[in-house]
Amino acid sequence: MKKKTFITATLTAMLAVSSPLYAGATLTQIALPISQPSTENTEQQQISISHIYETKAEALAINIDGEQIISLLVKELGNYESEILFKVFEDTIFVDNEQGIPANPREISEGDIIYIYGSSAMTRSLPPQSNTFVVLTNLDKKSPARFIEAKEVTIDDKGNAFVIDAAGNYNIHIEDETPIIPYKTRQFVHISDIVNDSRILVWSEIMALSHPAMVPANKVMLLPDKSEAQEVLTDSIIISTKAGVFSINGQEVHPLTGETMFKNDDGVLMVPVRSIAESFGFDVEWKQESLSVSLFRGAQTGTLTIDSKSYGKQKMLVHLDTAPLIVNNRTHVPVDFLREVLNVDVTINDSEV
Incomplete structure (x- = not known):
């Protein structure tokens, strides 16, 4: 009986920290824009504490108004295979996951596999609708970057940073030599620019079975501050x-x-x-x-x-x-x-x- 209990607990722990690329849609509690789906696409999303719905999905349809994508209809991959309409805003982040650079949303085509971080607050319509925070494209090789809002950041005497996310699920280890890159800005960024409430994308191929999960970062992208997400200097x-x-x-x-x-x-x-x-x-x-x-x-x-x-x-x-x-x-x-x-x-x- 004890042996069965141990095996069950081990499997549960492994599933809890497995990469979202293979685990299907997951929920993460984090402080991020918007708590309810909105019908307005020209304004920034408001800031509130919400649950994040993240999913790997196939793009079924791209709705474009003029020069701007306003929504993505996707079919989830993995265990769910349901359709969701994700609304896109001016401050939605688009990143090429393979190269770690900003992606052009207009280059997303029907049939492309993308990874979405959106709000878990959805309408009860068919398909359900939600708001989009981050879209990762070009998922051929690397696991998707993790979307993190820093709750607590500490830097040791060697210049390495340790970042606890808002939900307490991850402890991100960023070494002093880890590449830190900005999103669509001419400003150079340094590890010291990652502070409490910073929003970052973290690329990592390894995650320790612990709680919070230890995640050594291979590369980090510092995203615009939530209150100034539109002020991008280029x-x-x-x-x-x-x-x-x-x-x-x-x-x-x-x-x-x-x-x-x-x-x-x-x-x-x-x-x-x-x-x-x-x-x-x-x-x-x-x-x-x-x-x-x-x-x-x-x-x-x-x-x-x-x-x-x-x-x-x-x-x-x-x-x-x-x-x-x-x-x-x-x-x-x-x-x-x-x-x-x-x-x-x-x-x-x-x-x-």
Whole structure:
């Protein structure tokens, strides 16, 4: 009898802390926006204590109003397979789970597998409706990042952080060397920016069988503060391909001597890295021995190597489809380098004016 009791307790503990990617929908108590489904999609969600409903699901339909997605109809995977209509707001977070970067919600297609953190407060309609806090896309390889609101944050004398979530389910261990990245902002973030009430996404492949569960973080994304979720500052550039000039944060910039912009054989727009990066306030260092470039702006860094499709961003590697190359003794990079490595909002203007 004691043996059966021990086995039952062990299985219960394992199920309680298993990854939500495989466990189906789960509930987590946490302080997050909105407690009741809303019919308004143009305003921020209000802040209240609520239960989080998280689920891995297939996108069945995407409802778009103008340029904005206003709802996602999904079918849950796993044990439930029910349909839910999740309402999307301006402050809903969209993240590419594989790359750990902001995702474009307009790129979600019917049939895509996504992971949603939403409110457990649902309507009694068919299908039930709920509000969406975070949507993770590109779930092919990694387990979904955990959506955490920090209740208690402590930092030890080695600079490592320990974060207890609002529900007391997780103890997140963030080492000083763990990559900490922002969401859609040009501000560099550090482990010390994670404080009580911070909202973070945590990537981890290991979780200890304990309560609270010990979770060593592989990577962390610091999300906008709840009260200022709409105030996102982003570097921006308008590339006028016909005129051959850039507008960087509203200021017109001309390429340096020898720099140009062109499309390679694959149709990828290549742009000069030095004049653009320096205009954004980066120091640019060329290293002849390794044919590489290092960029520094405060604590924000980026690196690239000629003919390599792997780029450095803080303490991470970012893989792009196109490698940098040298033209007229100047280094040129694919325009995606600006988006994915330097976190720049890019607009391309192909008109004559």
